[in-house]
Amino acid sequence: MTSLPISELNARTREIFRLVVEGYLGNGQPVGSKTLAGAGGLSLSSASIRSVLHELEGLGLLAAPHTSAGRLPTEQGLRLFVDGMMQVAEPTLEERTAIESRLGQPGPIEAALTATSALLSELSAAAGVVMVPQREPRLAQMQLVSLGDGQALAVLVGADGSIENRVVAVPQGLPSGTLEQASNFLSAHLGGRTLTEAVRAIRIEIASGHSALDGASRDLVERGLAVWSEDALRRPVLIVRGASNLLDEAALSDLERIRMLLDDLENKQSVAELLDAARAAEATRIFIGAENRLFALSGSSVIASPYRDRDGRVVGVVGVIGPTRLNYARLVPMVDFTAQSLGKLIG
Structure with a gap:
C-alpha cells in the first residue's frame, strides 16, 4: 500500500480522515458517512463524504469491515495520524x-x-x-538443606536480608556432611558478590583443581549454582x-x-x-x-x-x-x- 505524508492530503480529506480516526478511537466503532455529515463543519453531502472515504480506503488509510458500512483506520492510517496529526493532551x-x-x-x-x-x-x-x-543483588550465603527423597532445599540469602528458596535434586542417601561442606564452600564464595560474579569465581576454582571439595560436594555445588543460574535466565x-x-x-x-x-x-x-x-x-x-x-x-x-x-x-x-x-x-x-x-x- 502507498505510504504518504499527511501533507499529501488536501484539507477536506485530512479533516474527514481525522474525524474517522478520532471517532474510532473514541468508541471503537466504524464511522459512517451519515455520522460524519451530522458532525457539523464539513458542509458536505453524504455522497461527497463517501467519495472521500473511498479515496482514503484506496490509499490504505481506512478499511470497511464487512459487518458495517462505516470505515475505521488501518494500522497504516493510525501510524499516519499518530505521527502527523495527533495533538497530545498533557496529563491533568x-x-x-x-x-x-x-x-x-x-x-x-x-x-x-x-x-x-x-x-x-x-x-x-x-x-x-x-x-x-x-540489576543483580549482592549475596550473603547459600545453604543446602536435605528434604529427603533425593531432594534438597537451596536457600539463597541476599546481602539486603532477602531470602529465596529453590528445590534441587540430589543423589539418594547423601551424607549430611556433604551438604554442609558444599554449603560452606558456596557461602565462602558468595559473600559480597553477585550471582554472576560468584558463579564465575567458583567454577574457575573448581576447574583449577585447587578446591578441597570431594566429588560429591563438587556435584552439589554445581547443582546449587545451576538451579539459581537457570532461574535467573527464566525469571520474568x-x-x-x-x-x-x-x-x-x-x-x-x-x-x-x-x-x-x-x-x-x-x-x-x-x-x-x-x-x-x-x-x-x-x-x-x-x-x-x-x-x-x-x-x-x-x-x-x-x-x-x-x-x-x-x-x-x-x-x-x-x-x-x-x-x-x-x-x-x-x-x-x-x-x-x-x-x-x-x-x-x-x-
Whole structure:
C-alpha cells in the first residue's frame, strides 16, 4: 500500500480522515458517512463524504469491515495520524497528582514498580506494564538443606536480608556432611558478590583443581549454582497489571483477538524483549499492530517509555498494552510523565 505524508492530503480529506480516526478511537466503532455529515463543519453531502472515504480506503488509510458500512483506520492510517496529526493532551492535575502520590508511598522499589503498573492500568483502562531494572543483588550465603527423597532445599540469602528458596535434586542417601561442606564452600564464595560474579569465581576454582571439595560436594555445588543460574535466565523481568481491562464491552465482538492478546501477555519474557526495544528511545515510543512481531496477530498497540536513574542511565521501561483504539493523545504524555516520576525514585 502507498505510504504518504499527511501533507499529501488536501484539507477536506485530512479533516474527514481525522474525524474517522478520532471517532474510532473514541468508541471503537466504524464511522459512517451519515455520522460524519451530522458532525457539523464539513458542509458536505453524504455522497461527497463517501467519495472521500473511498479515496482514503484506496490509499490504505481506512478499511470497511464487512459487518458495517462505516470505515475505521488501518494500522497504516493510525501510524499516519499518530505521527502527523495527533495533538497530545498533557496529563491533568488530577492525573499527575495520582501518579506522584501512588509512587510516593514508602516501601521498597519493587512495590513502587508494581504500583506503577497497576496505576497505568487504572488510568488507561488497558494493561499496565513495567520492565524491572535488570540489576543483580549482592549475596550473603547459600545453604543446602536435605528434604529427603533425593531432594534438597537451596536457600539463597541476599546481602539486603532477602531470602529465596529453590528445590534441587540430589543423589539418594547423601551424607549430611556433604551438604554442609558444599554449603560452606558456596557461602565462602558468595559473600559480597553477585550471582554472576560468584558463579564465575567458583567454577574457575573448581576447574583449577585447587578446591578441597570431594566429588560429591563438587556435584552439589554445581547443582546449587545451576538451579539459581537457570532461574535467573527464566525469571520474568516484567510486571503486568490490569489485563482484565482488555475484556471491555467493545472487545466482546472480537473475543478471538483478545484471547490472542492475553496469551501474548502470558509470555512475559517476549513482552520484555519487545519493551527492551524502547530502551534506546529518547522519548515515548508507539508500536501499532503488526509493527511489532509479538502482537501482530492480536492487532494490539504498545505505548512505552524508558525511565532513567539519577545518573541518566536507562534502567527500565514503563508502558501500556491494549487494542489499537487506545487514546494515544492522552496516554503518550501520561506514560512519559509516569516514566519521569518513576525515574526520580531509582537510585
